[in-house]
Amino acid sequence: MVGQLENGQYQVFMALHLIHEVTSPQAFGMLKDKGLNVAYPARTFATVDHIIPTDSQARPLADDMAERMLQVLEQSTAEHGIEFFAPETGSQGIVHVVGPELGLTQPGMTICCGDSHTATHGAFGCIALGIGTSQVRDVLASQTLAMDPLKVRKINIHGALKKGVTAKDVILHVIRVLGVNGGVGFAYEYSGDTISRMTMEERMTVCNMSIEGGARCGYINPDETTYDYLKGRERVPSGEAFEMARARWASFASDDDATYDDVVDFDASQIEPTVTWGVTPAQAIGVGERIPTAETHTDEELLASALNYMKLEANAPIKGTAIQVAFIGSCTNGRLSDFEAVAEVLRGHHVAQGVRAIAVPGSEKVDAAARAKGLHEIFESAGFEWRKPGCSMCLAMNPDKLVGDEVCASSSNRNFMGRQGSSTGRTILMSPIMVAAAAVEGAVADAREVFGLEG
Amino acid sequence: MDTKTKRSGRAVYVPGNDIDTDRIIPARFLKCVTFDELGPSLFYDERFDAKGVSKGHPLDQAIHAGASILISDANFGCGSSREHAPQAIQKFGIDVVIAESFAEIFHGNCTTLGIPCLQMAKAPRAELAALVQKAPEEPLLIDLESMQIMFLNQSFAFSMKPSTREAFLAGTFDPLDELLAQRDAVAAVDARLSA
Numbered sequence A: 001m002v003g004q005l006e007n008g009q010y011q012v013f014m015a016l017h018l019i020h021e022v023t024s025p026q027a028f029g030m031l032k033d034k035g036l037n038v039a040y041p042a043r044t045f046a047t048v049d050h051i052i053p054t055d056s057q058a059r060p061l062a063d064d065m066a067e068r069m070l071q072v073l074e075q076s077t078a079e080h081g082i083e084f085f086a087p088e089t090g091s092q093g094i095v096h097v098v099g100p101e102l103g104l105t106q107p108g109m110t111i112c113c114g115d116s117h118t119a120t121h122g123a124f125g126c127i128a129l130g131i132g133t134s135q136v137r138d139v140l141a142s143q144t145l146a147m148d149p150l151k152v153r154k155i156n157i158h159g160a161l162k163k164g165v166t167a168k169d170v171i172l173h174v175i176r177v178l179g180v181n182g183g184v185g186f187a188y189e190y191s192g193d194t195i196s197r198m199t200m201e202e203r204m205t206v207c208n209m210s211i212e213g214g215a216r217c218g219y220i221n222p223d224e225t226t227y228d229y230l231k232g233r234e235r236v237p238s239g240e241a242f243e244m245a246r247a248r249w250a251s252f253a254s255d256d257d258a259t260y261d262d263v264v265d266f267d268a269s270q271i272e273p274t275v276t277w278g279v280t281p282a283q284a285i286g287v288g289e290r291i292p293t294a295e296t297h298t299d300e301e302l303l304a305s306a307l308n309y310m311k312l313e314a315n316a317p318i319k320g321t322a323i324q325v326a327f328i329g330s331c332t333n334g335r336l337s338d339f340e341a342v343a344e345v346l347r348g349h350h351v352a353q354g355v356r357a358i359a360v361p362g363s364e365k366v367d368a369a370a371r372a373k374g375l376h377e378i379f380e381s382a383g384f385e386w387r388k389p390g391c392s393m394c395l396a397m398n399p400d401k402l403v404g405d406e407v408c409a410s411s412s413n414r415n416f417m418g419r420q421g422s423s424t425g426r427t428i429l430m431s432p433i434m435v436a437a438a439a440v441e442g443a444v445a446d447a448r449e450v451f452g453l454e455g
Numbered sequence B: 001m002d003t004k005t006k007r008s009g010r011a012v013y014v015p016g017n018d019i020d021t022d023r024i025i026p027a028r029f030l031k032c033v034t035f036d037e038l039g040p041s042l043f044y045d046e047r048f049d050a051k052g053v054s055k056g057h058p059l060d061q062a063i064h065a066g067a068s069i070l071i072s073d074a075n076f077g078c079g080s081s082r083e084h085a086p087q088a089i090q091k092f093g094i095d096v097v098i099a100e101s102f103a104e105i106f107h108g109n110c111t112t113l114g115i116p117c118l119q120m121a122k123a124p125r126a127e128l129a130a131l132v133q134k135a136p137e138e139p140l141l142i143d144l145e146s147m148q149i150m151f152l153n154q155s156f157a158f159s160m161k162p163s164t165r166e167a168f169l170a171g172t173f174d175p176l177d178e179l180l181a182q183r184d185a186v187a188a189v190d191a192r193l194s195a
């Protein structure tokens, strides 16, 4: 922290700033207008993810505007001495996949990025904030942000997850219970033995969707799992320097007797594979449940407009809802372990006729690691397309889009109206293995039944 | 006349809870390297069908042409951090947003651009929206200092985040100059963290 501003906000130093092609090029323009420079270019890293095609990334990109956005990012980063993880360098990928896997994301850091899913990095015990373009400008120019203090809600999750229930189901369940605006004004700190047992990739899935719950950021205390994950990563010190860093990181963990503005408890054993039925991530139910009715849903208008958009019926089972597209990828579920989990169950199954199924690794490193294990072959022989890394159909700013009112079983994080590139397209959020099950059945299905995971 | 503390203009009511940034500005319009052209794309998919024909959205009703105040319901602006959303709102000609509540990143983005986000409780907000529907040609007078809206001789209270209100009253809603003034203190933090 640097100090306090006149209006009472705090000026906070940003240890790490990540930028991408959609929200950042305009900020360089703003700097130019004001005759300002980038203050600490070594603390900023760039990648290209949102607009990048996942089939051919040959330059110039087929889409003129996408090509221009990429060029502006290339020029701006070159001009200001900012490192850019360009395609084909082996380091490109979705910004929230790249930061952790390179080890740029480290405990105790303040991190920001012009992207709401910056919350992901909170899994490492970071304060990680999504910001707007004017704030990207502020950080480029000053390495600081003006901020209001945050309240903290502790979300305790205890107990063993049932087989076939994943970190994605946990966070969808939390949002279902607390609502899409339940977190406004709060940072969400996740804790409890369920979280402690999670791998870093699972923790990232949980923190990633904090923003869908309205929280400003997500946070998990760093522990041995965190340090083990970081050890040996490209941008993490090694040897003695690592041990020193590790001791420093451990000192950042919040104390056992820290006080919280709110505490909520969840029993992990009660969580079912969870899917959305509506147009916000809170409009979610267990896969065995029925779509709410006016009696069971608190807001009748929201229910009606969501069902109208989704072309679904109140009180109908969600299981069996036909899908035409299956998407596995995104910064929520596009990491190696997500593809491993799917590959494990997918062998011997095939995507249903008429379903377009795509698997999009979150980064070039994820792609390379998956290929080294032969995962891409398992996906391909099951009828999935294995694509190049990028955000892809998570928000469809590249050519991967829904057509008309297609229904997509998606491992991404938002089921907003029109999110996947068609103004009438419909999204059903779920975990990667649930997407695989839906792809195989051609309809929303319980992965435990499809893949015999019971017991 | 708009001043630091007072805003006035006609209002348009766009109903709906949880209106997200993908609805405010669909992702395909984010393909841009400046924000200049975003105004016409505001709420595009809600306003136009696949053929580009108007669906009669409130923003396109002649009676609301030129409105500069947007009224909506709860959790307005949830979703992504895209500043394209408030930029599109501003470029469209809206300079105040009134809602029951706002998503945080959206709220912060609006503030930096100089768009006050006024919060009102559900009942008075609904009453104000209903009155505006009846007399859309009448201007609202907004006083950020007393946190009152005057409309048709009725007054409505609203609230604002204290730091935001302070910033508007002082004209320092864009914090960049203040941030830059602390160069030395920032350099000290950088040096400490780099050590």
Ligand code: SF4
Binding pocket: A049, A050, A094, A095, A096, A115, A117, A330, A331, A332, A390, A391, A394, A395, A412, A413
């Ligand atoms: S994968 Fe989706 S949510 Fe994540 S950064 Fe890309 S567009 Fe945003």
